[in-house]
Amino acid sequence: MLVTNSPFCLPSPVAEMGDAKAQRSERPKAVQVEIHSEPFSPWQRLESCCDRFAASAVFIGRVRPESAQGTHLDALELTHYPGMCERRIDEDAERLRQLHGAGAVLVLHRVGRLSPGEVIVLVVVQADRRGPAQRCCNELLEVLKHDAPFWKREWCGDQGAWLSGNTPL
Amino acid sequence: MLVTNSPFCLPSPVAEMGDAKAQRSERPKAVQVEIHSEPFSPWQRLESCCDRFAASAVFIGRVRPESAQGTHLDALELTHYPGMCERRIDEDAERLRQLHGAGAVLVLHRVGRLSPGEVIVLVVVQADRRGPAQRCCNELLEVLKHDAPFWKREWCGDQGAWLSGNTPL
């Protein structure tokens, strides 16, 4: 899902007054999920829309230079279940956002063939306090690891091997 | 302390081979602490030196639009104890880096007069896995809140009030 209108740049609820609370349920969801098949710059993406809340917790995951077995890695291939993947992340992100009282969530995840060092995942959670931002960001990353239908295959030369599990915390 | 040569961009220990381990104790510390009296762009700062480790946990704190009492805020003044402040952060960051097995730590903290929305603090922790990066980043932020000699004063018009404590987690 590539959300074209961005609800990520909502003004801080703290900065609003009066009847804003009553209208909140009518607003667009403050969750934005994007699956990218091409490289993206996490910093440029962040610069444009991460400045309205007092606290921002960010996680960036990159391709390791070696395989799970410790050997040289040429590339990491990422595939997903289109539709189900985006919807699961979206639902889980909104659930965690409400659970932790966070303000806005952005998730960018790569698919396709990635080289070592390339960004796989970017998670940004904005909130009015650091605790909700950090906790929501950490838990959302676990959701991406364990509950979203993505699969990684490590390539060395013409040998590809699907990973059977995630790296431990 | 403005560290001019950047040990933050060290290559990942994982990506190195052989005798690199033996040399590690002779290298510059992988901790960088900067106190800035002028605004900085966290994203531009990050773009240039945050791409060698698989996991990066980032926290950005900004000035709230209102005071601790919920009233309008014109500006936030930050002062510090020069020398002691930098050294305490540096020592705590290195201690936490080693404790969690993180790779590199960057701390940027503002002093001076800040407007609502301006960045107060940027913490970046890079590691080979997400857990160490996240835990070290979270704990380092608590250190900055509770153990580093910074003081905040809230300004509304010509009325200034020193804060007596931190926002809760």
Place this chain on the structure above:
Amino acid sequence: MEARLQAVMPHDDSGSVRVLLFAALRDQAGWEEKRMPLAGDGPQTALQLWMALELGALPAAVRVAVNQQLVDPDQQLHAGDELAFLPPFTGG
């Protein structure tokens, strides 16, 4: 009316399900998508349909989704369902 239209459509799915495989399962089977008929004689579960694919026993770690929702392998299928077999997720 709807039933009559379906009856004359070339790709009638009134008695079949769409089956999707991912990652290692896809390589193992040599295909990623297949339309499978539902058995005419009574209810059929996701697990029963897997057995009809003749890919061996369903690995314990493989999860089942029907219409993009995770379900128990004993979930009963209906005509037109999208059935997916999902190896352990390794994203993030």
Place this chain on the structure above:
Amino acid sequence: MEARLQAVMPHDDSGSVRVLLFAALRDQAGWEEKRMPLAGDGPQTALQLWMALELGALPAAVRVAVNQQLVDPDQQLHAGDELAFLPPFTGG
């Protein structure tokens, strides 16, 4: 040699400490830095020096640093020390 040089320097600190105040303490006292002599008759602690500043009782929340290290208020002072009184930190 060193002692002789110090003896003729205009800002001799051989018998004094440098005292720093921060934040609200600074506003309250109306100064941020002061050189205070050490009493000639025996050891003097940080707390004793605070009392000599005549700023009232040392607030319980105020921490004491000597030479930029946090110490107990009963820490004994030495000539040339940098003594700082620190209100609760509110950074980050």
